[in-house]
Amino acid sequence: MKTAGRQELIAKLREKGLKITSQRLAIIDALLENRLAHPGATLIFNEARKKADRVSLSTVYATLKEFSENGLIRQLEFDRMENRYDGNLSDHVNLVCKRCGRIQDWDLPAPLDAGDIRREAGFVVTDSRIECHGYCRDCVGEPGESV
Amino acid sequence: MKTAGRQELIAKLREKGLKITSQRLAIIDALLENRLAHPGATLIFNEARKKADRVSLSTVYATLKEFSENGLIRQLEFDRMENRYDGNLSDHVNLVCKRCGRIQDWDLPAPLDAGDIRREAGFVVTDSRIECHGYCRDCVGEPGESV
DNA sequence: ATACTAAACTGGAATCATTCCACAATGAGG
DNA sequence: CCTCATTGTGGAATGATTCCAGTTTAGTAT
Numbered sequence: 001m002k003t004a005g006r007q008e009l010i011a012k013l014r015e016k017g018l019k020i021t022s023q024r025l026a027i028i029d030a031l032l033e034n035r036l037a038h039p040g041a042t043l044i045f046n047e048a049r050k051k052a053d054r055v056s057l058s059t060v061y062a063t064l065k066e067f068s069e070n071g072l073i074r075q076l077e078f079d080r081m082e083n084r085y086d087g088n089l090s091d092h093v094n095l096v097c098k099r100c101g102r103i104q105d106w107d108l109p110a111p112l113d114a115g116d117i118r119r120e121a122g123f124v125v126t127d128s129r130i131e132c133h134g135y136c137r138d139c140v141g142e143p144g145e146s147v
Numbered sequence: 148m149k150t151a152g153r154q155e156l157i158a159k160l161r162e163k164g165l166k167i168t169s170q171r172l173a174i175i176d177a178l179l180e181n182r183l184a185h186p187g188a189t190l191i192f193n194e195a196r197k198k199a200d201r202v203s204l205s206t207v208y209a210t211l212k213e214f215s216e217n218g219l220i221r222q223l224e225f226d227r228m229e230n231r232y233d234g235n236l237s238d239h240v241n242l243v244c245k246r247c248g249r250i251q252d253w254d255l256p257a258p259l260d261a262g263d264i265r266r267e268a269g270f271v272v273t274d275s276r277i278e279c280h281g282y283c284r285d286c287v288g289e290p291g292e293s294v
Numbered sequence: 295a296t297a298c299t300a301a302a303c304t305g306g307a308a309t310c311a312t313t314c315c316a317c318a319a320t321g322a323g324g
Numbered sequence: 325c326c327t328c329a330t331t332g333t334g335g336a337a338t339g340a341t342t343c344c345a346g347t348t349t350a351g352t353a354t
Binding site: 295296297298299300301302303304305306307308309310311312313314315316317318319320321322323324 | 325326327328329330331332333334335336337338339340341342343344345346347348349350351352353354
């Protein structure tokens, strides 16, 4: 799982000419400490608040957007749920549990062949995302349908 | 491309014990006539209005949700765009053009192996979706970055 | 056919994640 | 340590979607 560390992310900010601010550092730390949870903006906002003296929700949104556009993290969109952010930038599958909502990653053994897609559909792929819905190990045996 | 026709969709409604109403028929027709566009709720609402005397936006939303939950169509979620609906229920890739926003389908040669995922990750897949972003044939040569 | 009832429909209000805006604060190069 | 473009702020605006209380209607039973 290729997940960038604190130093790498900071280096990437410098590289892109983006400033290192206390808010951005707090957001980076919040992302790293919750990387397995695929956190959303609200969670990151709450965590970042504990680290930096001043962070606003607007800033969290702007920063996560900035980070996504610059390839530091990946933004995941879901129905009727806030967006979530994934520090794992390698080709992988997001397994989304319908019952508990947890999202786990599964490394893809045979990634999609961008060459095939380009050749056959004339479409140049710059980014891809695979999402599978179903039931995780803990939920698969459980009765009921609650989220 | 496995796309259900009018009769099949109506049959599926009966099968599930859902009523056949003028609104639902209008929505089915709107879906079928725009199947390649992967239409959103607004487009379906406008098209359905031309066919049925009375349809409300609330009904369109409720109906599309109902259809998705009953496996008649598939709901696609995107960032900063309304949801779109896809009548193609087979395993395929949604190719989303970053410039013109068009969504085309690409049939998947080697589908994800649900057996592998279950064995290795303990996760039971009930539904999956693959989204690739990039540039379609018409947009790949174009300059500029407008949407 | 006619009546009945649960399922559908309506439209306007409510929700909620996200974005926008005008102004204030600040990082980093000179 | 000055300067100013970049970043941050918070409150208002947006826009897709859902909710709700009341009305209509499809389909079954009479």
